[in-house]
Amino acid sequence: MKPELVALDVNGDVRYVPITGLQSLADVLRQEVHLTSVKVGCAEGYCGSCTVLLDGEPVVSCLMPAIACEGREVRTVDEPGELSGLQADLQRELCESDAVQCGMCIPGIVTLMSALIHQGEIRSAADISPALVGSICRCSGYARIVDAVERVRAAHAGALHREGSS
Amino acid sequence: MTALGVSMRRRDAADKAAGRTVFASDIVRPRMLHAGLFRSPIARGRITALDVSAAEAIPGVRAVLTAEHFPGLYGVGIADHRWLADGQVRYVGEPIVALAADSPELVEAALNAIRVTFEAQEPLVTMDQALAPDAPLIHPDWPDYKVLVDVDVERASNVSWQATVLRGDVDAAFARDDVRIVTTDIRVGRQNQASLEPRACVATYRDGRFVIETSTQVPWAVRNWTATILGVDPAQVRVIVPPVGGGFGMKFEVSLEPYAAALARATGQSVRLVNTRADEMATALCRENAEIRLRSAITPDGRIAAREGIVLMDCGAYSGEQPFLTTMSAHTLFGNYELQTARLVTQAVYTNTAPTGAFRACNGTYSTFALERHTHDICTQLGLDHDEFRAANVLRDGSIGSTGQLFEGSVHNELLEMITELRTSDGVEVPDGWLRGTGQAVGTWFVFVGPSAATINLNTDGSATLVTAGVEIGSGSTVQAIPQIVATELGISPESVVVMQADTDASGYDVGVGGGRNTVSLGAAAQEAAIDVRTKLLDAAAEMIECSAHDLEVRDGRVRVIGDPAMSRTVAEVATYAQARRGPLIGNGAFTARGTECLPGCAAGHMIDALDIPIFTVHECDVAVDPTTGMVRVLSYRVAQDVGRAINPDAIRGQIQGGVAQGLGYALMEEISIAPDGSIEQKGFGDYRLPLAGDVPVVVSALHEGAPSYGPFGAKGAGEIPIMNVAAAVGNAIADAIGEPINELPMTPPRVLMAASGAYRDFSLLHLDGDWHAHVLGDIDAQHPRG
Ligand code: FES
Numbered sequence: 001m002k003p004e005l006v007a008l009d010v011n012g013d014v015r016y017v018p019i020t021g022l023q024s025l026a027d028v029l030r031q032e033v034h035l036t037s038v039k040v041g042c043a044e045g046y047c048g049s050c051t052v053l054l055d056g057e058p059v060v061s062c063l064m065p066a067i068a069c070e071g072r073e074v075r076t077v078d079e080p081g082e083l084s085g086l087q088a089d090l091q092r093e094l095c096e097s098d099a100v101q102c103g104m105c106i107p108g109i110v111t112l113m114s115a116l117i118h119q120g121e122i123r124s125a126a127d128i129s130p131a132l133v134g135s136i137c138r139c140s141g142y143a144r145i146v147d148a149v150e151r152v153r154a155a156h157a158g159a160l161h162r163e164g165s166s
Numbered sequence: 167m168t169a170l171g172v173s174m175r176r177r178d179a180a181d182k183a184a185g186r187t188v189f190a191s192d193i194v195r196p197r198m199l200h201a202g203l204f205r206s207p208i209a210r211g212r213i214t215a216l217d218v219s220a221a222e223a224i225p226g227v228r229a230v231l232t233a234e235h236f237p238g239l240y241g242v243g244i245a246d247h248r249w250l251a252d253g254q255v256r257y258v259g260e261p262i263v264a265l266a267a268d269s270p271e272l273v274e275a276a277l278n279a280i281r282v283t284f285e286a287q288e289p290l291v292t293m294d295q296a297l298a299p300d301a302p303l304i305h306p307d308w309p310d311y312k313v314l315v316d317v318d319v320e321r322a323s324n325v326s327w328q329a330t331v332l333r334g335d336v337d338a339a340f341a342r343d344d345v346r347i348v349t350t351d352i353r354v355g356r357q358n359q360a361s362l363e364p365r366a367c368v369a370t371y372r373d374g375r376f377v378i379e380t381s382t383q384v385p386w387a388v389r390n391w392t393a394t395i396l397g398v399d400p401a402q403v404r405v406i407v408p409p410v411g412g413g414f415g416m417k418f419e420v421s422l423e424p425y426a427a428a429l430a431r432a433t434g435q436s437v438r439l440v441n442t443r444a445d446e447m448a449t450a451l452c453r454e455n456a457e458i459r460l461r462s463a464i465t466p467d468g469r470i471a472a473r474e475g476i477v478l479m480d481c482g483a484y485s486g487e488q489p490f491l492t493t494m495s496a497h498t499l500f501g502n503y504e505l506q507t508a509r510l511v512t513q514a515v516y517t518n519t520a521p522t523g524a525f526r527a528c529n530g531t532y533s534t535f536a537l538e539r540h541t542h543d544i545c546t547q548l549g550l551d552h553d554e555f556r557a558a559n560v561l562r563d564g565s566i567g568s569t570g571q572l573f574e575g576s577v578h579n580e581l582l583e584m585i586t587e588l589r590t591s592d593g594v595e596v597p598d599g600w601l602r603g604t605g606q607a608v609g610t611w612f613v614f615v616g617p618s619a620a621t622i623n624l625n626t627d628g629s630a631t632l633v634t635a636g637v638e639i640g641s642g643s644t645v646q647a648i649p650q651i652v653a654t655e656l657g658i659s660p661e662s663v664v665v666m667q668a669d670t671d672a673s674g675y676d677v678g679v680g681g682g683r684n685t686v687s688l689g690a691a692a693q694e695a696a697i698d699v700r701t702k703l704l705d706a707a708a709e710m711i712e713c714s715a716h717d718l719e720v721r722d723g724r725v726r727v728i729g730d731p732a733m734s735r736t737v738a739e740v741a742t743y744a745q746a747r748r749g750p751l752i753g754n755g756a757f758t759a760r761g762t763e764c765l766p767g768c769a770a771g772h773m774i775d776a777l778d779i780p781i782f783t784v785h786e787c788d789v790a791v792d793p794t795t796g797m798v799r800v801l802s803y804r805v806a807q808d809v810g811r812a813i814n815p816d817a818i819r820g821q822i823q824g825g826v827a828q829g830l831g832y833a834l835m836e837e838i839s840i841a842p843d844g845s846i847e848q849k850g851f852g853d854y855r856l857p858l859a860g861d862v863p864v865v866v867s868a869l870h871e872g873a874p875s876y877g878p879f880g881a882k883g884a885g886e887i888p889i890m891n892v893a894a895a896v897g898n899a900i901a902d903a904i905g906e907p908i909n910e911l912p913m914t915p916p917r918v919l920m921a922a923s924g925a926y927r928d929f930s931l932l933h934l935d936g937d938w939h940a941h942v943l944g945d946i947d948a949q950h951p952r953g
């Protein structure tokens with residue numbers, strides 16, 4: 001099958017990339033854009049390591065046909081746009097709490113959790129583990145990741161609260 | 167300030183969190199080709215015709231290689247493994263052809279164009295089938311294979327290796343009329359390492375040499391085995407290891423590298439070969455399935471007069487690490503407790519299934535499950551108090567182990583006390599109608615010591631460059647504990663220690679990262695190199711300051727006169743002075759196992775007769791069991807672990823949390839089943855259930871320091887052992903909750919329901935029946951000559 005040149009908006013840069021048939025967004029981001037932040041732990045939608053934002057929504061890019069992303073905004077952990085502050089906080093917390101081991105799962109978890117905190121989907125510590133059902137970490141045993149997310153969520157909720165009340 | 171005992175953060179975390187870290191699976195090279203393997207669809211059969219011409223004819227397919235390009239035989243104990251099947255296939259997924267093409271799509275097309283005809287043979291899928299008296303031989307050439315270690319081994323039937331222990335008059339002890347006898351049979355399934363990064367490598371052939379960038383735990387083994395398999399000189403192979411996205415033992419053997427290397431040579435281009443998740447499900451070197459019988463004679467005062475064991479480990483179609491691992495039952499299954507007499511036979515059995523291998527704490531996990539379930543059975547059946555029985559029988563200062571080694575320190579007893587202090591009722595809520603249980607497990611493991619080398623260049627800017635073959639596999643010891651050790655000896659900050667990526671062209675030999683050996687073996691080599699370069703530094707400083715080197719110390723980046731801190735020079739100044747007059751400051755370090763005595767004649771077929779650095783651990787947990795569904799919820803979990811010396815306490819606790827999580831997967835959900843055709847039924851993360859965030863409680867831990875160890879500053883390996891006792895502690899907790907034994911892993915809801923109905927009360931693995939001697943190959947008495 002011959003690849004087709006398609007315009008993709010990746011992290012704010014519109015570029016023409018060759019896409020073959022139903023080739024996944026993860027493949028295209030890795031092979032054509034060389035984004036190492038998009039990891040592929042399974043290519044079957046279960047592990048979440050390939051999570052990116054599509055028009056602001058977290059999606060597993062290994063199941064998303066790249067061709068379906070034409071004209072939409074693809075954002076990765078490298079340039080998360082309006083999530084950058086939240087994401088930087090989460091990355092710092094993960095580092096400071098020594099939550100990162102091999103690191104394969106971390107970019108996907110950072111993207112997913114920042115988006116869900118931003119969208120108000122995570123309202124309390126109890127919401128975090130259920131929100132991680134699609135994120136596999138084989139190394140850490142999750143506890144430090146959950147704690148880091150909770151600290152960022154709480155700080156962010158506090159900031160929102162202060163904004164709201166001022 | 168010393169850098170020891172400090173919970174330093176990881177230098178590599180920020181880039182990992184930002185997605186900037188380049189793993190082997192992320193590497194791209196100019197004109198890079200993609201590679202694939204054609205794998206056998208059947209478990210046993212002869213290849214009668216192999217036609218690759220249609221694949222070769224596809225434009226863009228650059229090389230198609232078959233068995234003749236891979237002449238060497240691989241093995242750890244026995245060389246029994248051709249890297250591409252030659253005439254005979256032995257498992258579903260066995261590679262037959264390796265090829266490279268311009269794109270992944272072309273690789274797919276070429277694989278589909280390969281034509282193979284087989285004369286299929288009935289596969290031997292279970293150990294039961296493989297050990298049947300009339301079973302055909304999976305390796306008819308076994309007697310001609312080279313044994314790679316200096317150990318005598320019995321050879322017969324489909325047994326690839328046998329290790330035995332015999333100490334004392336076991337028959338007489340069982341025949342005593344005052345002892346009571348308890349038997350426990352155990353069956354466990356496989357566990358897939360499932361590192362999130364699969365096995366992956368990129369090979370290049372340049373200037374007559376192979377350069378392999380690969381996701382491995384063992385760069386030197388990959389170098390040497392790639393050379394053997396390809397039939398080239400080892401000096402022609404260079405192995406470089408980027409950060410590894412999880413290993414857990416699966417990457418402790420050579421794997422994809424010889425294929426990529428041969429394809430790179432054939433094409434003159436870089437070649438990338440990365441397993442898919444489906445490949446890893448079908449061919450990962452899983453923790454092996456095993457079957458165990460334990461029988462013990464208990465005296466009226468609650469001591470173990472005799473213990474007898476039979477262990478069958480399924481090594482799959484090729485023996486790999488399993489001959490080595492047969493050794494470990496003596497130290498784990500027959501560890502923990504004082505035994506007055508003992509006999510044990512452990513066999514690795516060939517089957518027509520994917521080869522198994524090392525997985526964090528290896529057979530220690532199910533040996534501990536079997537032993538601690540047996541201990542629970544002994545106490546329950548004989549009406550003994552569990553805590554008292556353990557406290558009275560655990561190995562202590564002066565105890566003799568099963569192979570006759572002398573133990574030092576009463577670490578188990580101290581850990582048993584520590585664990586009770588961690589007990590709490592906080593947050594332990596049992597859902598309505600659920601049954602609650604508590605379980606404990608004691609475990610004994612070891613540090614897999616062995617050769618390591620280190621070089622340190624002390625630079626004129628005051629920094630030190632550490633060169634080793636140490637790989638960063640995610641555990642952090644290479645970027646945390648080891649620079650902390652070097653910094654402590656050199657009196658500089660750990661941030662000033664540059665850690666070079668593992669590269670066999672730059673560093674000396676190393677066994678690899680795994681077996682809890684990194685901090686101990688690489689740490690000790692690095693420590694010796696640091697002491698070596700410090701000695702040279704102090705000599706130069708003595709000349710500068712005009713005093714004796716004995717009066718000098720180095721702290722906080724300065725060499726100073728002891729008792730007169732005003733008299734000092736910075737490390738950078740001294741290094742600059744030394745370099746100008748004597749040349750650059752370089753230190754070297756080398757380390758290997760010291761070897762520990764055991765009683766002569768106790769162990770046969772063993773690659774390790776005694777544990778050089780034993781490690782002890784105690785786990786305990788509370789569980790709730792839903793009697794209607796068999797669901798198990800772990801309410802709380804605690805660990806007391808012997809670490810020798812905690813160089814980085816937070817890093818150790820991170821390993822404990824992660825290790826317990828993997829152990830919970832092993833205990834409760836990670837199930838692998840093998841179909842009658844020999845294929846593994848679970849194909850991906852959809853049907854192979856890994857622990858998720860909601861499955862893992864926060865693990866509370868206490869670190870025990872001060873037990874004897876010749877590791878640097880008294881450290882022991884801390885990253886491997888946290889997984890070991892989990893299935894055992896959870897199993898005992900479930901047994902406590904339901905009031906019935908449970909003898910099979912994983913303890914999925916259907917098995918828990920079976921257990922609750924009493925199904926394991928008389929659980930008996932029939933092929934383990936009969937006299938113990940009938941299970942032993944060869945003449946047991948001749949294998950154990952008394953000195
Ligand atoms: S790689 Fe996309 S979910 Fe695993």
Ligand code: FES
Nearest residue numbers: 102103137138139
């Ligand atoms: S840190 Fe390795 S998978 Fe999460």
